[in-house]
Amino acid sequence: MLSVKEAESIILELVKPLDTRKDTEVVTLEDATGRILAQPVTSELDFPYWDNSAMDGYAVKFADVESCSAESPAVLEIVEEIPAGVQPKSAIASGQAARIFTGAMMPEGADTIVIQENTKREGNCVLVLSPPSRSNAFVRQRGSFYQAGNPLLEPGILINASEIAVLATAQCTQLTVYRRPRVAILSTGDELVPPDRTLQPGQIVDSNQYALAAFVASQGGIPIRLGIVPDKPDLLKEKMTQAIATADMVLSTGGVSVGDYDYVEQLLAELGGEIRIRSVAIKPGKPLTVAAFANGCTYFGIPGNPVSALVSCWRFVQPALRKLSGLSDNWLPTFMKVRSRDRLISDGKRETYLWGQLQSVDGVCEFQLAGGAQNSANLINLARTNSLAVLPVGQTAIASGQEVDVMLVAGAFGR
Ligand SMILES: Nc1nc2c(c(=O)[nH]1)N[C@H]1C(S)=C(S)[C@@H](COP(=O)(O)OP(=O)(O)OC[C@H]3O[C@@H](n4cnc5c(N)ncnc54)[C@H](O)[C@@H]3O)O[C@H]1N2
Ligand code: MOO
Ligand SMILES: [Mg+2]
Numbered sequence: 001m002l003s004v005k006e007a008e009s010i011i012l013e014l015v016k017p018l019d020t021r022k023d024t025e026v027v028t029l030e031d032a033t034g035r036i037l038a039q040p041v042t043s044e045l046d047f048p049y050w051d052n053s054a055m056d057g058y059a060v061k062f063a064d065v066e067s068c069s070a071e072s073p074a075v076l077e078i079v080e081e082i083p084a085g086v087q088p089k090s091a092i093a094s095g096q097a098a099r100i101f102t103g104a105m106m107p108e109g110a111d112t113i114v115i116q117e118n119t120k121r122e123g124n125c126v127l128v129l130s131p132p133s134r135s136n137a138f139v140r141q142r143g144s145f146y147q148a149g150n151p152l153l154e155p156g157i158l159i160n161a162s163e164i165a166v167l168a169t170a171q172c173t174q175l176t177v178y179r180r181p182r183v184a185i186l187s188t189g190d191e192l193v194p195p196d197r198t199l200q201p202g203q204i205v206d207s208n209q210y211a212l213a214a215f216v217a218s219q220g221g222i223p224i225r226l227g228i229v230p231d232k233p234d235l236l237k238e239k240m241t242q243a244i245a246t247a248d249m250v251l252s253t254g255g256v257s258v259g260d261y262d263y264v265e266q267l268l269a270e271l272g273g274e275i276r277i278r279s280v281a282i283k284p285g286k287p288l289t290v291a292a293f294a295n296g297c298t299y300f301g302i303p304g305n306p307v308s309a310l311v312s313c314w315r316f317v318q319p320a321l322r323k324l325s326g327l328s329d330n331w332l333p334t335f336m337k338v339r340s341r342d343r344l345i346s347d348g349k350r351e352t353y354l355w356g357q358l359q360s361v362d363g364v365c366e367f368q369l370a371g372g373a374q375n376s377a378n379l380i381n382l383a384r385t386n387s388l389a390v391l392p393v394g395q396t397a398i399a400s401g402q403e404v405d406v407m408l409v410a411g412a413f414g415r
Pocket of ligand 2: 282283284285286287303305308376377
């Protein structure tokens with residue numbers, strides 16, 4: 001049985017990112033949210049585009065106002081009014097000023113802004129009552145934040161509101177992004193029925209299909225739902241073949257333990273998959289099967305218990321999917337140390353993941369264990385899970401009030 005860290009390394013080594021050239025598409029800025037840049041972005045524009053005023057006030061020559069005071073104000077003739085968006089008409093000469101507003105272009109000849117609070121208007125003149133701190137005060141210089149032609153955004157970054165702002169301002173309206181990875185999802189089990197079917201004795205609802213599709217979509221992938229496949233080796237083999245041929249990654253649930261109807265590993269081998277992981281010392285989620293296929297597809301045979309299935313996705317599939325998507329870094333889940341509000345227990349034999357919620361109490365983060373049974377068949381208390389407390393192998397308890405490592409759950413904190 002592999003340790004969690006060993007399994008994580010094998011998976012990350014196995015999965016290759018989408019191709020920077022072949023696996024891309026062009027999207028407009030409006031459709032770019034949640035996508036990953038595939039090519040570097042540069043802009044032809046400096047930013048700020050023009051020298052402009054950071055304040056409402058007067059554009060002046062610093063030399064005209066540097067030694068003024070309330071007792072001996074500098075008196076300047078106002079030659080123009082410059083609102084934002086308008087090109088100044090005249091150049092400022094010594095003894096002159098332009099009325100100017102925040103964001104408006106600096107006129108020729110002026111090098112400094114005097115804020116209007118430090119002035120007094122008298123007809124066509126402005127009296128400057130105190131000098132600005134320095135030449136260029138409150139002037140936003142052209143190109144001071146970014147110079148045209150330099151790298152603006154690197155490939156491999158996720159595009160969200162902040163990146164959209166940068167791209168819009170740089171007039172990058174068409175972007176080359178990675179295509180979304182295609183992830184086939186299939187549920188194995190004779191007992192499974194869709195959620196809209198009346199249950200016959202012994203049947204259960206296929207919740208994994210829905211949970212995994214939601215997980216894949218939250219990570220920017222395209223879930224391809226292949227439905228429920230009974231525990232019949234020929235039918236299962238056919239569906240697995242179809243999945244492997246059409247998707248970048250396959251997630252099947254169930255059929256990976258040691259039961260008589262657990263066929264997934266055997267079929268993966270028959271289909272030519274190289275089995276890289278058979279089981280991991282993790283609870284829940286021990287019987288994880290991972291296989292690599294020659295066409296580049298990675299197959300995750302995920303345990304059927306519903307909590308095991310999601311924990312496997314959060315701990316192992318998420319990093320794989322992030323790497324596959326073209327993200328250049330931050331593939332691994334985020335861990336942090338926080339105080340546990342509750343006593344946490346484990347048998348110490350496997351790295352144990354307990355589900356619950358990170359909450360901020362008086363500005364300090366605390367982990368609260370989900371109430372009810374921490375049992376991999378109990379998905380009822382999974383709702384609102386945003387983190388998992390992690391007890392390493394060998395650790396059987398963490399007392400209430402003690403520090404614990406928690407892993408942030410995919411999607412719960414915006415990634
Ligand atoms: N003798 C042993 N038995 C089991 C072991 C073991 O080591 N020795 N491991 C246990 C652990 S741990 C897990 S986890 C499960 C994994 O089982 P499988 O992946 O083979 O899954 P199934 O047997 O098909 O189903 C397990 C459980 O999950 C329910 N299930 C399955 N699919 C779904 C679905 N799509 N939606 C909701 N629930 C699902 C299924 O009905 C079973 O209750 O094996 C243990 N056994
Ligand atoms: O590891 Mo299983 O995933 O305990 O339920
Ligand atoms: Mg089984």
